[in-house]
Amino acid sequence: MYELLTGPVLWLSFGVFFVGLAVRALLYIRGLDWKLDRVAYADHAGSGLRGALNSILSWVLPFGSRSWRERPGMVVLFFVFHVGLVITPLFLQAHVEIMKSRWGIEWPAMPNGLADVLTIGVLVSGLLLALRRVAFPEIRILTSGYDYLLLAITVAPFLTGFMAGLHTDGYQYWLLAHVISGEIWLVAVPLTKLSHAVLFFLTRAQIGMDYGIKRGGMKKGLAW
Template sequence: MYEFVSGPLALISFAIFFIGIIARIVLYVKGLDWQLDRVAYSEKLGAGIKGAARSLFHWLLPLNRTTANHPIFMGVTYLFHICLVIAPIFLLAHVVLIEESWNISWVTLPDKVADYMTLAVIAAGIFFLIRRLVDPNVKILTTVSDYIVLAIALAPFITGYIAYHQLELGAGYKSWLIIHILCGEIMLIAIPFTKLSHFVLFFCSRIQLGMDYGIKRGGAKGRGIAW
């Protein structure tokens, strides 16, 4: 079972993930229409790129009005996303597994740091869950799928923590390891088809909005363009 989930099933999961994400990006870009959006993307590319860079810089750094107005929520959000991305990619056990399978490797995090980052993801996830349950402004917008997506995101970290520390909570180490791998693969497969895809579509939307503002408000209006 372990050989199957860590071998063929892992390859299938990564294939679905990468193909799905590329498809989402392509569909997003193809959905842009400069006549409909009234933005001359190709003709004013220079101004658009500058605007896109400013937009990404503004939203990636926690130095904006949203952060100032909601410091706790934004702080937890930044911590959650940073740890959720960094910990799995640079975890020693994951890099070793990838090296054994595909003969490639990279620098890894100390196990203790990865452990703390895992706990940070779990704690932040619990914070988001409580917020959805008790904040009426968020609760009214929350659907069942939001809880499912949150569970999919947290499951690999919870099961990974249990497996790493060999906490025999109803199952042995090998069983928890298999469950952990399966949870990770479910997350990879789910990303292109759920709200988890925002991890890449966020950049697409920020780049688009930045280009819109850069072209429209950056002095790029000129003759021959149907504004």
């Protein structure tokens, strides 16, 4: 079972993940209004790219935007969760070894102690993000069971991986659960709202380009 899950099934999961996200990105770009957006972006690429970069960096850097600075607690939760979510799977020693043994690909791995700290950070911040959806009425009214399901799908690989790392009597169970939950997450990303992993950058870039071209420094002299 383990060989199957870390072989063909893993290939399939990665295929759905990368192809699905590429399709999502393509559909987003194709959905831009030809006259209002794409023509403006093409004719004023320099100003647009500066605006896009500024918009993205303002939100991917802690306290980079005014909204972040107004909510420091949310900044901590958001970045602890997302940094651990991205860094841990990429540089976990066991994952690097799987990639090397299966496909001959290798890169530096992080110490196991750091991986444990990041994993615990994801679990704790994930729980607090869920409680935040319950505690604040303005967020609770926008939340459905679907949102909790996606959060559970995202956190499950970290919980099962952490349990497997403890090497208890249920090691084989936790290991299989970890692999399966990780592959479910890979498939879910392009098919659900988790696709914001890519769409976030596209939407922030579009907003930045809008302000950089249509509503910002280039507005003077342009017929918008």
